[in-house]
Amino acid sequence: MSRYNVKETEARWQAEWERRSCFTAAEDAGRPKYYVLEMFPYPSGRIHMGHVRNYTIGDVIARFKRAKGFNVLHPMGWDAFGLPAENAALEKKTHPAKWTRENIATMRGQLKTMGLSIDWSREVATCDVEYYRHEQKMFLDFMKAGLAYRKESWVNWDPVDNTVLANEQVIDGRGWRTGALVEKRKLSQWFLKITAYADELLKGLESLDRWPERVRLMQENWIGKSTGVRFRFDVQGRDDKLEVFTTRPDTLFGASFAAISANHPLASELAANNPALAEFIAECNRLGTSEEAIETAEKKGFDTGLRVVHPFDPAWTLPVYVANFVLMEYGTGAIFGCPAHDQRDLDFARKYDLPVTPVVIPADADPAAFAVGTEAYTGPGVLKNSRFLDGLDVESAKQEIGKRMESAGQGERTTQYRLRDWGVSRQRYWGCPIPVIHCPEHGIVPVPDDQLPVVLPEDVTFDKPGNPLDHHPTWKHTACPTCGKPALRETDTFDTFIESSWYFARFCSPHTADAAFERKAVDYWLPVDQYIGGIEHAVLHLLYSRFWTRALTQCGYLDVAEPFAGLFTQGMVNHETYKDANGAWLSPADIVRNDKGELVAADGGPVAVGRVEKMSKSKKNVVDPANIIDTYGADAARLFMLSDSPPERDLEWTEAGIDGAWRYINRLWRMITEAPVALPAAGSPAPAELSDKAQGARRLIHKTVAGVGEDLDKFRFNKAVARVRELSNALAELDGKSAGEAWVLREGFEALVRMVAPMMPHLAEELWAHLGHATPLVEQPWPEADAALATDDVVTMAVQVNGKLRATLELPRDVAKDEAERRALADANVQKALEGKPVRKVIVVPNRVINVVV
C-alpha cells in the first residue's frame, strides 16, 4: 500500500504555483472580475485556527471562482498597528516595529504552508509609511470637506500610570496594571462626521442583499434612527432651560421626574457647591467610558433639589435627578421619566419612591382598574390621565403633543440617531500620526502636502508610562507651516480602524507611490465581491469602512456605493477546556490518554474536562495550526475546517475530526492511485452500453457535480464535502471489470478530483497528474454536469394519512396528481391506516408527498 507523502507533495505544488505565477492578478476588461477578500490579520505572533478557518473559506471561493472563469483578485496584508505591539514592548522590551515585523514574517511563512491562492505581490502592512501616508492625506481632505473636527470627549484615565486606558484595559473599574480606580478625563480629540452619513448608511443596507440579514439588522440598530420630540423644561428659580429628547412624548402626563447625565453641564455646575453631588458624579465616572459598564451598573440617582416645570401645567413640577444611566452622548444628555411605560424609569421610580401613573391603557384592559406593578407597559393603547390627549392612541398622541409644543415654541419633532461621531484620536505610539500641527498663534494647522508624510519615529523609549511620542526629545517640535514659529506636532495617532477602512482599495494598486491607489484599478476591482470574516466585526469595522468609502467618494478618490457587495461571517473555532487537580488551565498539548483511555495530564495527574469554548490563550485551549499542518498537512486542516460544521456556526476542533480528514485524504489517494483496473485514456468517448450499476454511478457523478457547484456558491461547504464523500463511497463499489465501469471510474475520478480542488488543492493536483494530465488542475475549468443525467426519472413520494407517514411509493417524476392519489389509496398500509373512514381531501405535492386527510 503506497503512502501519500503530504509534506513533499504540498511543498512541491506550492512551488509550482508560484513558479507559474498562478495567482498574480491583473486587470483584464475581457473577463468578469471577482474580488475575494478575507479580513486581514493582526500580526499577533502566530496564525491561529480562526485564521485557518477564515482563509480556507476564502481560498475555496477564490479557487472555485477562478475555475468558473472569473478574473480573481485574492490579496493578503497585515493590520499591523495596534495595542498588542505596545504591550509587547512593555512586557518583552522589544520595539513594536521589530515585534510586528517579526510576527509578520512568521505568519507569512505559516500562511504560505496553507497553500492559499493568494497574490502575494500585493502584500501590504499598514505600519509601513508607504501605506499610512495615504490616510494622512485622506484625513486632511476630510478636514477640508468638513468631515473631521475636534471636540472634547472622555477617556479612561489611570491616575497612577497617568495613561489613557482602552476599555479592555479597565477591569471592574480599575486599571489593569495598576489596579487604581479609573477616572474619566476630558481630552480634546479628533472626530469624523459619520453621523452626516447616518441616513445613507441606513438606506444603503437595503442594497446589501448578499449580506447576512443579522448583520444588516445589527447595523440598523446601531445607527438607531428614532423619531421623537426635543423640548425644553423651564427650570424653577433659574433663567435657563433643560432640554430633553424623548421618543415617548405621548407619556408626558405620566412623567414623574427628569434626569440628567453625570456629565451634563448642569450637573457639573451644581456639583461645584454640592460635595455630595460631586462625589456621586465621581462615582459615576469611575464606571469608565464603556456603555456596557454604565448600563449594567445598578441604576442610581441623586436628587439635585432642582425642579422643572411641566410644559403643559405651570403648577406641576418634577424633581431633577442626576442619574448614572443617562448618557451625555445620546440626545441632549437629559430625559424625563415616565415610570408606567418604561422599565428603566419604573425601576428608578420604585427605588426613589416616585409616583407611577399609567397614561396608556391597553385595549383589553379596564381603564379604571389598570395599574402598573413591577412591569412597565410599553405596548399600544389609548391615552388616559392625559388631559387633551385622553382617548387618542399612542401614535396620534405623539403627533398631537408634538404639534402643540411646536406652536408654543417649547420644542420640535425631530429625528435622532443613536450613532455617534467616530472618535479617531488615540493617545498611543503604535499608530499613524495625525498630520496636524498646533501653533500657539494659528491654532490647528494641517501639515502641508509637501511635508507629508508625517513619519512615525522609531527611536522611542517605553521606560515611562504614557505616549512615547510625547516623550520623544525632538519629534513633536516643529515649525508652524503658516508662520514658521515654533509649534508642536499632534502626538495622538489614529484609531487602527482607519487602516482597515480602506485597505481593500489599496490592494487594487498596492504599489502606487504618489496616491492611495490608481483610479482605474479601483474602478475595475471594487467593490469587493465577497468579503469574509468574523461576526465580531458586524458593526464597527464594517460600518466604518462603509462610511470611509462614502467619504472617499465625496472627496473624489473613487466612486463606489458600497465597499463590500457580499459578506460572509464565519463562526469561531472552539475547543474543550482542561484543568488540572489545582484548577489551573491545561493545554490540549499537555493532555494524554492513559492505558484505560482516560484523559490525564502528562505527569499522570487527573484532568477535569471543562466546557467547549473559543480558543484563547488565557484558557490555554489552543491548538497550533502550524503543528497540525506539519503533522497532517494543509489539505487535512483545510478539509476539517470545511467538513462538519456549517461555516457560519462555531466549529469545535477535535483530534477525531482532523484524524477523519486525514483518513479521507488517504482513502482518496489510494482509491485513485490503486484503481482496480487500468482506466481508459482521458477524454475517450463514453461506451454505448452501460450496466445499470455503471449508469447509476454515472448519474450520481453528475448529480454531485451539480450539487457541489451549488453548495460552494452558497457557502455550504459541509454539504459539498458530504456529497463528495458520498460519490467516493459509490465509486468504491465499482470494480471496473467491464469497459463501461472502467469508463465511469475515469469520469468519476476526474470529477472528484476537480471538485475537491478548491478544498484540498495539493492532493487534487497530485491526483490530477496521476490521472495523466500534463497541465496543472489550477488552470482547468470547473466541471459541468449533464442536466439530463443529474435528474432522476423515478422519485420516492411519501404517503401520509393525516400528516403521519404511512408508506412511500416509487413513482415516475412529475406523475399526474390523480394517478399519484390512486396509487396512494391503493397501498395496503394506507388502507390499514384509513380504518375504513371516508377520505375528506387528498393533497398532492408533486414529487414530494401525498397527504390523505380523513
Next chain:
RNA sequence: GCCCCAGUGGCGAAAUGGUAGACGCGGCAGACUCAAAAUCUGUUGCCGGCAACGGCGUGCUGGUUCGAGUCCGGCCUGGGGCACCA
C-alpha cells in the same frame, strides 16, 4: 442592561412548510493479522417486537396549517457586539 444569533441521535451535523437524522465521528459485530495498528464489510435515534410493524422524538411552552426542526407569540440556556482589543 440593550441589540443580534444559535439550540436536532452518544458527538459534529442534514432536511425549497412536505419521508427528521444525508455525510462524518464514536460504538457494536465481522473480515484480514500469530497479535496489534491500518484497512475493509455490516449495523447503529429512543422504547416495544423474532419480524412485519407500531409508539415516541428537533431546548421549554402555546399557536397557525392538511402537514411545523422550519412560520408566529412567550420563556430557558449558550454565544457575539456595545463605540479605545482587533
